Amino acid sequence: MGNAVTLTPGPSTSFADDVTVTSGGMCLSGCTFNGKLTAVKTGSSNDNGSGNTTYNDSVHVINNGTGYMVMSNSTRDIFNAPATFSSNGTGTIYVAHKGTNTLFNENVFLNSSGGGGGVRISTGNGTAILADGKSILAGNAGFVSGDLMLGAVTMSATIPQTISTGPNATVTIGPAAQIACSLNVEAGGVCMNGGTFGGKVSLLKTGAGNNTGNGNNVFSDSLSIVNNGTGYMVFSNSVRDIYNGVLSATTNSSGIIYLAQRH
Amino acid sequence: MAVSPGVSLNGVVFNGDVNITKNGAANTHGSGNNTYNGTTVITNEGTGFMSFSNSTRDIFNGEVTFNSTGAGVLYVAHNGVNTQFNDHVNVNSTSTGSIRFGNAAGLHLAAGKSIRVGGAGFESGSLQLGGIAFPPETLI
Numbered sequence: 001m002g003n004a005v006t007l008t009p010g011p012s013t014s015f016a017d018d019v020t021v022t023s024g025g026m027c028l029s030g031c032t033f034n035g036k037l038t039a040v041k042t043g044s045s046n047d048n049g050s051g052n053t054t055y056n057d058s059v060h061v062i063n064n065g066t067g068y069m070v071m072s073n074s075t076r077d078i079f080n081a082p083a084t085f086s087s088n089g090t091g092t093i094y095v096a097h098k099g100t101n102t103l104f105n106e107n108v109f110l111n112s113s114g115g116g117g118g119v120r121i122s123t124g125n126g127t128a129i130l131a132d133g134k135s136i137l138a139g140n141a142g143f144v145s146g147d148l149m150l151g152a153v154t155m156s157a158t159i160p161q162t163i164s165t166g167p168n169a170t171v172t173i174g175p176a177a178q179i180a181c182s183l184n185v186e187a188g189g190v191c192m193n194g195g196t197f198g199g200k201v202s203l204l205k206t207g208a209g210n211n212t213g214n215g216n217n218v219f220s221d222s223l224s225i226v227n228n229g230t231g232y233m234v235f236s237n238s239v240r241d242i243y244n245g246v247l248s249a250t251t252n253s254s255g256i257i258y259l260a261q262r263h
Numbered sequence: 264m265a266v267s268p269g270v271s272l273n274g275v276v277f278n279g280d281v282n283i284t285k286n287g288a289a290n291t292h293g294s295g296n297n298t299y300n301g302t303t304v305i306t307n308e309g310t311g312f313m314s315f316s317n318s319t320r321d322i323f324n325g326e327v328t329f330n331s332t333g334a335g336v337l338y339v340a341h342n343g344v345n346t347q348f349n350d351h352v353n354v355n356s357t358s359t360g361s362i363r364f365g366n367a368a369g370l371h372l373a374a375g376k377s378i379r380v381g382g383a384g385f386e387s388g389s390l391q392l393g394g395i396a397f398p399p400e401t402l403i
Contacts (some may be wrong), residue, residue, distance in 0.1 A: 001384035005356065008393075013365070015397045026388070 003043040003065070010053065018057075024059075026069055028053050028077075038060035041065050041091070051099045057128070058120075060084040062119060063091045072126055084109040084139050087117035087146055096128035096153075105131045109139030110148055112169060118146030127152040127176075133159055142206045143169050152176035160184065161219040165209040167229070175216065182221075192217050192235060193256060200245075205229045205255065215239040222246040227255040234258045264400040270313060272297050272321075280325075281305075285313045288357070295319040296341045299327065306330040307337045307360060316343035328353040328381055331388055338363050340394065345369040353381035357390040365394025401403040 004137035007023035008013075009032030018035035022099035029050040037059040041047065044066045046262025054075045058081045063069050068091050070167050071077060076099035078203030083104065085093045091114070102122070108130070110119045119134070130136060130153060143165040150170040155161060163171055169187030173179075177195030181220060188207025194216035202224045205211065208231050215236030221247040232255050236239055241260065249257045268287025273294040282299040285291065287309045295316030299328045307313050313334050315321055320343035329337050329349065337360070340346035344367050352372070354362050364370060364378075372378065372395060 001380060002384065002389070004387040005385055006389040008389065008391040011393050013392055013397070017397070019397075057353045110302075156378075 004045075005043075006045060006047060010156075011050075019073040019260060024065065025067070028071055033057065033059065038062070041069050043067060043068070044091075046070075048073040049104075051097075051102075054078045054080065055083065056080050058082045060086065061173055062088060063093050063114075064088045065091045068092045068094060070094040070097045070124075072096050072102050073124075074103040075099045076126070078103045078105070079108075080105050082106045082109065083150075084111065085119045086111040086139065086141060087114050087119055089114040090116035091148070092117045093119045094124060095119065096126045097122070097124040097162050098126040100127050102126060103115045104128060104133070104134065104136070107134050110135040110136065110143055111139040111141040112146040112148065112165075113141060113144045113152075115145050115168075118148055118169070119143075120147065120149040120150060122153050122176075123149050123151035125152075127154070129154045130156070132156040135159065137160055137162060138164055142166060145169050147172060150174075152178075154178040155181055157181045160199070163187065170207075170209065170211060172213075175214070188229070190230065190233060191243070194239070196222070197223075202226075205231070205233055207231060210234075212237045215241045218242045218244070219247075220244050223247045223248070225257055227251045227257050228253050229255045232256040232258060234261045236260050237262055268309065272315065272393040274319075275336045277301060282333075284311050285311070286333075288313055291319040294348075295321050295341075298322045299325060301325045303327040304330070305337065306332060306337045308332040310334045312336040312338060312370060314338035314341045316340050316346050320344045320346040322347045322349070323352075324349045326350040326353070328355065329362050330381075331362050331384065332358050334359045335364055336361050336363060338371045340364055341366045346397070347371045347373070348376060348378075351376050352378045354378065354385055354390060355361070355381040355383035356385045356390070357383060359388055361389040361391065363391040363393070365392065367389065367394055370395045372397060
């Protein structure tokens with residue numbers, strides 16, 4: 001379909017077989033996909049899918065456009081198979097945006113190459129739960145640029161989580177993240193905007209941009225901060241952080257690490 | 264072939280081919296309960312909407328094509344439960360209008376049949392696919 005078309009599957013629609021759709025706009029609202037889904041957005045419209053969609057096989061959502069695409073703008077989605085989200089244009093993909101307790105019951109893969117887009121999970125007051133033993137990680141295409149945001153996402157303690165991006169991408173954790181496992185982040189930029197971290201946390205910044213984290217983080221185990229980039233890292237720019245384990249902060253380049261910046 | 268500013272289809276059995284164009288600004292509801300046994304082409308080139316099956320299901324036994332060439336909306340299988348499409352469904356849109364299927368649940372597409380973009384293309388507007396149980400081997 002053309003770039004000016006908005007496709008809305010649902011509500012109350014089910015697909016028994018694999019589905020591949022390409023449309024300028026895409027709103028996923030109240031469907032059940034029992035086969036694989038590949039959904040490609042190509043246009044400039046901003047599209048709000050209400051959610052309430054169940055994915056029983058693998059899903060790949062691709063935003064090649066300049067407008068954003070929201071999933072779960074009101075009701076949670078359920079992903080029972082691997083889910084991949086790829087932002088290849090300047091448009092952002094918002095996942096688990098406003099619905100409560102979107103379920104990721106398999107691994108989640110995130111790709112971004114568009115330069116200004118990215119993928120944001122649970123950043124609009126929605127919440128998401130990652131099943132025990134599963135991961136949120138960069139996909140095969142890589143998270144080269146844009147913003148990777150994990151807001152109110154709950155991760156259990158079973159396996160460590162590693163998020164790795166290119167030097168032109170920024171990883172933002174929080175607000176309201178609940179990460180019980182150990183967490184390793186290596187990214188161009190790192191912003192810590194509020195979360196509870198039960199395991200060891202390692203943050204490595206590699207990029208040139210400046211990153212300002214709001215704070216409101218509780219680190220229950222050790223925290224390692226390394227700045228290999230030329231931009232600065234700010235922690236606690238508005239709300240205090242609490243460090244209950246050993247804190248290590250290292251700069252290996254000209255970038256500064258600011259701790260307890262304002263509180 | 265019929266062309267009219269407003270079209271309401273209410274309880275008709277069409278045994279031949281049907282080609283109907285709505286070209287007006289009025290909004291018109293068809294109550295439904297129609298059976299289309301031949302090939303059907305419906306075009307809304309007006310600015311008002313046109314609904315099918317506003318209360319009772321329709322049955323399309325032949326191939327049907329819905330064209331939106333104006334700003335008006337085509338509501339198909341709007342409120343009637345279990346509208347049946349027993350052959351392929353083609354959708355085309357070349358303006359700012361839209362084609363919206365299935366405000367009510369239970370729209371039935373026969374096995375092996377498709378809802379697909381027609382020859383004129385779906386270049387603008389919006390397409391909503393609600394209330395549909397797509398069987399296996401169905402393409403969009």
